[in-house]
Amino acid sequence: MPDSFSADVASEVLASGGNAVDAAIAAQFVLAVTLPEAGNIGGGGFMLIHKDSEQYFLDYREMAPAAASRDMYLDDDGNVIPNLSLYGVLASGVPGTVAGMWQAHQRHGTKPWAELVEPAVKLAAGGFAVPAPLARYASAFARKVEGKHPSVNFARYFGAMEAGERFRQPELAATLRRIRDQGPDGFYRGETAKIIATFMRKNRGLITEADLAAYEAKWREPIVAHWRDLQVVSAAPPSSGGIAVVQWLKMYDRALAANPRPAHNSSEYLHLLAEVGKRVFADRAEYLGDPDFYPVPVAELLADEYIAMRAGELNLAAISPTPAIQPGLQESEETTHFSIVDQWGNAVSNTTTINLGFGSGVVVDGAGFLLNDEMDDFSAKPGVANAFGALGGEANEVQPFKRMLSSMSPTIVLRDGNVKIVTGSPGGTTIISSVYQSILNAVEFGMDAQKIVDSPRFHHQLWPRDVIRHHTGLDAATRAELQAMGYKLDDRGFGDLQVIVERHGQLEAASQSSGRGATSVISIECPAKHCL
């Protein structure tokens, strides 16, 4: 059974005249209560908005605290200390979610803020019936994380969840009430900030009251690219997602210009897109990081001549040797996503996370919410992979107040200014593959919404060498051909696509069947001329 707590609340907001941004804010806060493994107020994310023909990209990614430093995860011999950026208080960046929701509301909200936070307060105070998969996941995580760091207190808060039983979170309810009543000051200043900073001091964490007060969600220019007759709008740095999705789609087309189009999920198709992935991830590791700290060459990475040059390196007959793939410029498992379209055709694509499931395993004592382990998305040391196998260097090294590089790729695809696709997924670096393949499934293969999200997908990211991770369901001949070419196959599926697609003039919505999400398409009596 899918969980529909947040989809239900979002539907109610839309049905009572709220717009897509109102619905997104209410959904985000509900997810902080009912999806503790990923929904959050202790994490961050990206919200992409299409409203009244304009596009807006909101960066509410976590940032490193002032006391963070480049080598903070290394021991005296310069080796990465296992788990330090993943569990316990040192794993957390300064949370961005509350500031993000507030910014979105200030600019685009139409319903009163308190009304949008209230459903989450109710669910935290009154409790909700725990879905069986959440109970299983929480108890497995409680065992796994025990003893990983002295500050880990996950089991005390979430260890006793029972499937079907009502689960109340009184401390979280009190924190949400302060947010409801005081806006961002209810989190970044006053009582909640004091509780967080005191907890950090007690546990030798780094986040201070000053760090919280300094946090800002930022409006940035989204990545916008023309691809075929469509406009792809996606996440800008500090996400790598938008650049990577566009590079992937454009290099695919370049390759098709000189070669026959391979069948969906054939070995030729997987190999072609894996070849592209090698180049995309080599660039990601070298050039991408927080643009406020590192000059990310966005225009160069997306320039037609550059894409053509990189596509020219693809080897469609054999696997390009991994160590030979260098960045190309000549210069010098848990996140959650929701997609919403409202009655006026406005859209929100929002991906939010505390990084891995249940984040750092640390609940702020007295405030009742889980803190992220997003610091692991920085590069702790050049050449050493993070939890998603991603490499990085100077562009993504830890610095005070810097945002760690992300793969979250909330994306909206427009045709003639109207919403064609709203898409996004969790999955760390695999997010990028889920998103670009959802676009290909819709545009290149004309699939309906459910097929778009449920067709087996695959991911290749340069390192580990020649590994293709894929969903079960690829046919045996495809797998055998790929293995014969030299690929190693890893059948741990990934992602949880939440897609809205326009087909034949109608909107269809689908949530990946293997996940816990739910969709709902509601019909609203529409007096306005601009209704869909």
Ligand code: DON
């Ligand atoms: O920002 C990122 O790319 C990661 N922190 C996202 C984490 C994620 O998707 C985990 N989900 N399975």
